[in-house]
Every structure is written in C-alpha cells, then in structure tokens.
Amino acid sequence: xxxxxxxxxxxxxxxxFQEYTFENLDAAQHADLVIxxxxxxxxxxxxxxxxxxxxxxxxxxxxxxxxxxxxPKRHLPFWxxxxxxxxxxxxxxxxxxxxx
Numbered sequence: 001x002x003x004x005x006x007x008x009x010x011x012x013x014x015x016x017f018q019e020y021t022f023e024n025l026d027a028a029q030h031a032d033l034v035i036x037x038x039x040x041x042x043x044x045x046x047x048x049x050x051x052x053x054x055x056x057x058x059x060x061x062x063x064x065x066x067x068x069x070x071x072p073k074r075h076l077p078f079w080x081x082x083x084x085x086x087x088x089x090x091x092x093x094x095x096x097x098x099x100x
Contacts, residue, residue, distance in 0.1 A: 009034060010049055016041045027053060035062045036070045039079060059083060065091050 014022045016037040027034055031054060038050040039059070051059065060083040067076060068090050080087050 010046050013038060013042065013046055031058075032062060032066065035059055036066065039063070040071050040075060056083065060085055064089060068092055 009022075009025055009027050011022075013034075017025060017033075020033075025034070035050065035054060035058075038046055042050060063071075063079055063083050064085055067079065067085075071079065076087060076090070079085075080090075
C-alpha cells in the first residue's frame with residue numbers, strides 16, 4: 001500500500017479530474033471538488049486519505065449541502081449511513097429546467 005501525503009491529492013485520483021489540469025489542483029483551495037470526486041469514485045486508500053485530510057465532520061457537512069446535487073443518486077444511501085446523516089436532512093436540489 002502506498003503512503004499518501006494528506007496535503008497532496010493522490011495521483012490515483014487523476015482520472016476523475018479529466019477536465020482540470022491535475023497538477024494545478026490544490027487540496028485546500030479545491031476541497032469541494034476533491035470531496036465530490038473522491039466520494040463518488042474513490043477507492044479505499046483514496047477514501048482513507050480524504051477522511052484524514054478533511055475529517056468526517058467537514059465531509060458530512062459537504063454531503064448535507066451538496067450531496068444531492070453532486071453525487072450519483074445511488075451513492076446517497078451509502079454515504080448517508082457512513083456519515084450518519086439522515087437522507088431527510090440533505091439539501092434538496094431544485095427541480096425543473098436549468099435557470100440560466
């Protein structure tokens with residue numbers, strides 16, 4: 001198992017940031033994006049890094065605010081259980097046509 005620096009985004013996550021220049025991403029500055037992509041597609045090592053880097057409270061707060069908008073719907077029950085967040089407490093994404 002490869003040891004990952006908690007301040008550096010694991011290189012194994014690079015395929016999940018195809019539309020970005022991976023080397024320019026910063027774990028602190030781009031936390032919302034990193035949390036989103038890692039919760040959606042990360043493996044055990046990457047998820048362990050995520051929780052060490054941001055902590056469960058920060059990830060749970062992101063999940064409450066952004067989970068329904070930015071994670072695949074099939075992932076919501078799993079992360080709800082892991083993060084101890086009731087699905088009813090999630091911020092619901094607006095329905096309908098795109099406003100812009």
